[in-house]
Amino acid sequence: MGADHWDERKLDFVPAILPAGVASPFVIKLSTFTLAFQVRLPTIRVTSFTGALRSLLREQTGEAWDISSPTSHKSFDEWRGTVARIIRLNVRLPSSDKTEIPAFDGLLKESHVESASMVLRSEQGLETGADAIRQLLDHIDHGHFHASATGVRENGEIAVETVWDSELEGESLITAVAVDSGTGEAAFSELFAEAEFGGSEHLSR
Structure with a gap:
């Protein structure tokens, strides 16, 4: 190469x-x-x-x-409506053992972790309507978690990636x-x- x-x-x-x-x-x-x-x-x-x-x-x-x-400022839901699919969701969980999501709370408390993050990835597209993901997105929307999401926007025959970030409150422009x-x-x-x-x-x- x-x-x-x-x-x-x-x-x-x-x-x-x-x-x-x-x-x-x-x-x-x-x-x-x-x-x-x-x-x-x-x-x-x-x-x-x-x-x-x-x-x-x-x-x-x-x-x-x-x-x-x-960046172009927009909410997650506004950004979600502009992409064909979301292929990655990166979430940084709070340092406390209380996320108000039972499955995560148990893991954080039992593991005695000081910080945690998770990456959900699917090239075919994540099912963002799934209950666990919707709970995550609700917390992200209220500023409880920091997260970034990568989506694919179809541009004719070209697939263009776009990244939405909760701290930027918008998407990176490509x-x-x-x-x-x-x-x-x-x-x-x-x-x-x-x-x-x-x-x-x-x-x-």
Whole structure:
């Protein structure tokens, strides 16, 4: 697989061949710390890319970095109505042993946990009408739990992922751009345009 590798001697990216794995092209506008990158479903998603970049920046600089997304404010139910299916739900449970959901309360109390989180995942789509999930969503709606959900929005023949976050009270915006039919990669000119004019991720420390 082809990728660009950072060369410490040249202080620049140079072409390289990796034996395995998936890479994602990205650009950073240094004057504003604005970031644009390409998702590569199902391997590289918004959260996996930003998490990896956040860890890389922390490792290289020794400082804590944050990556925030441009958001469109809407409730979970409003967002849910715009997606074909929800494929992941990440929930961080409170540190106390009382969630008001009996099945979880018993687990938290008996395990003496200080914090807990759960990830529900289904590429075919979660059944958000199920009783346990509805109880979770009700608590999320009242601000008792923090959660993020990943949905798939059909855009013609292209499936676009969108992420809703309870702390942001909205969804992260993802822009569809043209990709090379041979490599499947977005052109750097498209990514530069997104970093310059679009609603891209923003780095801060």
